[in-house]
Amino acid sequence: xxxxxxxxxxxxxxxxxxxxxxxxxxxxxxxxxxxxxxxxxxxxxxxxxxxxxxxxxxxxxxxxxxxxxxxxxxxxxxxxxxxxxxxxxxxxxxxxxxxxxxxxxxxxxxxxxxxxxxxxxxxxxxxxxxxxxxxxxxxxxxxxxxxxxxxxxxxxxxxxxxxxxxxxxxxxxxxxxxxxxxxxxxxxxxxxxxxxxxxxxxxxxxxxxxxxxxxxxxxxxxxxxxxxxxxxxxxxxxxxxxxxxxxxxxxxxxxxxxxxxxxxxxxxxxxxxxxxxxxxxxxxxxxxxxxxxxxxxxxxxxxxxxxxxxxxxxxxxxxxxxxx
Ligand SMILES: Cc1cc2nc3c(=O)[nH]c(=O)nc-3n(C[C@H](O)[C@H](O)[C@H](O)COP(=O)(O)OP(=O)(O)OC[C@H]3O[C@@H](n4cnc5c(N)ncnc54)[C@H](O)[C@@H]3O)c2cc1C
Numbered sequence: 579x580x581x582x583x584x585x586x587x588x589x590x591x592x593x594x595x596x597x598x599x600x601x602x603x604x605x606x607x608x609x610x611x612x613x614x615x616x617x618x619x620x621x622x623x624x625x626x627x628x629x630x631x632x633x634x635x636x637x638x639x640x641x642x643x644x645x646x647x648x649x650x651x652x653x654x655x656x657x658x659x660x661x662x663x664x665x666x667x668x669x670x671x672x673x674x675x676x677x678x679x680x681x682x683x684x685x686x687x688x689x690x691x692x693x694x695x696x697x698x699x700x701x702x703x704x705x706x707x708x709x710x711x712x713x714x715x716x717x718x719x720x721x722x723x724x725x726x727x728x729x730x731x732x733x734x735x736x737x738x739x740x741x742x743x744x745x746x747x748x749x750x751x752x753x754x755x756x757x758x759x760x761x762x763x764x765x766x767x768x769x770x771x772x773x774x775x776x777x778x779x780x781x782x783x784x785x786x787x788x789x790x791x792x793x794x795x796x797x798x799x800x801x802x803x804x805x806x807x808x809x810x811x812x813x814x815x816x817x818x819x820x821x822x823x824x825x826x827x828x829x830x831x832x833x834x835x836x837x838x839x840x841x842x843x844x845x846x847x848x849x850x851x852x853x854x855x856x857x858x859x860x861x862x863x864x865x866x867x868x869x870x871x872x873x874x875x876x877x878x879x880x881x882x883x884x885x886x887x888x889x890x891x892x893x894x895x896x897x898x899x900x901x902x
Contacts, residue, residue, distance in 0.1 A: 581614030581727075584667035586658065587632060588649065588678055589622055594631050597673040597735045602634040603742025604700050604733060605671055611702035612668060612727060618749070621649065621657055626751065633745035639665065639754050648768075651680035652761035659688050660756050669724075674732040682732035692729040694722055698737045716850040736835065775826040776810045782839045783809025786829060786856070787817055790845020790866065790885055794822040799889040800844065806896045812836070814852050830855035844885040848873025865889075 583605040588595045598618075605616040618635035620628045625640035632638050641657060658670070658681075672682040674696055686693035698719070699710035709722045709731055778784060785804040791797060791813075800811045811827065818828040829836055831851040841859035845866065846852060853876055856862070864877035865885045874880045881888055 580666045580668055581609075581612040582665075582667045583609050583612070583614055583616050584658075584662070584665070584670045585616065585618045585635065586654070586670065586672045586678065586681065587618045587620045587628065587638075588673040588675060589620070589628055590677060592624060592627070594628055595673070595675070595677070596740045597675055597733065598632070599634070599740035599743035600735070600738040601671045601673065601733055601743065602632065603740065604738050605669075606634060606742065607700060607702050608669060608707065611705050611707060614668060617665065617667065619658070619661060619754075621654060625753075629749060629751045633747035633749045634743045635749050638749045638751045640751055641754050641756050641758075643758055648765040649677055649681075650761060650763055650765065651678075651684050652763050653758055654678075654681050655684045655688060656759050657756055658685055661754065662689070664754070668726075668728050670730045672730065672732050674734045678732075682730045686730045689730075692724050694724070694729060694731045696734045697731050698734045700731075700738075714850075716854065771826055772824060775824055778810055778812045778827055778829070779834055779836055781810045781836070783807040784812050784829075784836060784838045784841050784856075784859075785809060786812045786814065786841060786843045786846060787885075788814040788844070788846030788852075789816045791817060791822075792845075792886070794820070796886060797822060799886065799893075803842070803889050803893045803896070806893055806900065807840070807842075809838070809840070814846050814849070843873055843877065844889060846873050847871050848876060 585601045585605045587598045609616045615636040617637045617639055618632045619639045621641045622643050625642055629638040629640050672678050694709045694711050696712035697709050698712050701708040707727050711720045711722055713720050785800045787800045804811045812829050813823050813827050831854050833855055835855045837858045839860045841856050841862045843864045862877045863879045864873040865881045865888050866873055867884050869882045
């Protein structure tokens with residue numbers, strides 16, 4: 579019975595992405611438990627260069643594609659299906675990222691295999707594989723076992739150490755010729771986010787505002803505080819959706835992941851989709867007028883009160899302390 583693990587390597591702008599190394603690290607753990615081998619599949623242009631980075635795999639299967647193409651579920655899923663017919667595997671790991679969105683689910687449907695989405699942890703004690711999946715935006719964690727250990731697993735990015743999937747070893751590379759189906763979705767061009775705005779992922783102090791800021795005019799209260807703390811203002815999705823701040827300032831599932839030294843969250847409820855992007859901040863301080871707001875569960879310090887009153891007081895107090 580085949581016990582190999584197939585990893586679909588993700589790449590962007592010609593480089594393997596971090597999740598690829600996370601997947602390879604997990605694949606090594608799974609392969610050790612099942613006594614199988616790890617094969618990474620690279621689909622794209624210049625596969626030789628990409629394959630050279632994937633030494634944590636026993637074998638790299640290289641499928642050359644047109645240079646302008648970008649990974650899409652439409653073209654990748656039929657390729658993987660054909661590949662698995664030639665090179666069977668017990669488990670297929672895919673990235674749970676925007677780039678690889680939909681690949682795992684569609685492949686599972688085609689193969690009629692079980693599918694674990696949003697996999698955040700893997701346990702392989704005594705050869706028994708347990709996959710922990712995030713449900714309802716992280717409100718529920720479900721431990722799952724796959725019948726015969728067969729299935730597709732989509733790994734949640736940032737959940738596993740990428741170092742475990744790095745290796746200086748030169749992998750065995752095998753070129754695979756597979757017909758690439760012309761898809762109905764055509765990649766035309768990549769639109770880069772506005773690079774002139776401040777990079778919130780590089781800030782040591784962030785003042786985050788949520789719907790509780792009430793109006794665009796009130797943003798100046800957060801900007802004043804961020805200025806005295808030499809930080810920047812970021813926000814939850816509702817504030818961005820209003821167009822009060824650019825998308826580059828959004829923190830959370832569909833925004834940026836930040837890890838500042840200090841994250842001051844004002845008027846944010848602490849929805850799982852927001853917390854996902856800031857939970858690794860070294861120090862979190864929350865201001866909310868609702869004492870039961872979930873943000874207080876993740877904050878180290880909390881102030882229960884009206885941010886419109888508290889922010890100016892904080893700014894003045896810090897100014898006074900700095901002047902002293
Ligand atoms: C697929 C998906 C992706 C998503 N991605 C993201 C994402 O990337 N980032 C994100 O943030 N959200 C995201 N969301 C939305 C998320 O579910 C929440 O709706 C959102 O985070 C709530 O924003 P909020 O906390 O600002 O607003 P609310 O939940 O409305 O909370 C406002 C808070 O402000 C408090 N408040 C009100 N007035 C004051 C005041 N004067 N002083 C002090 N406190 C006050 C209230 O008590 C309340 O707790 C996503 C949702 C989905 C479904």
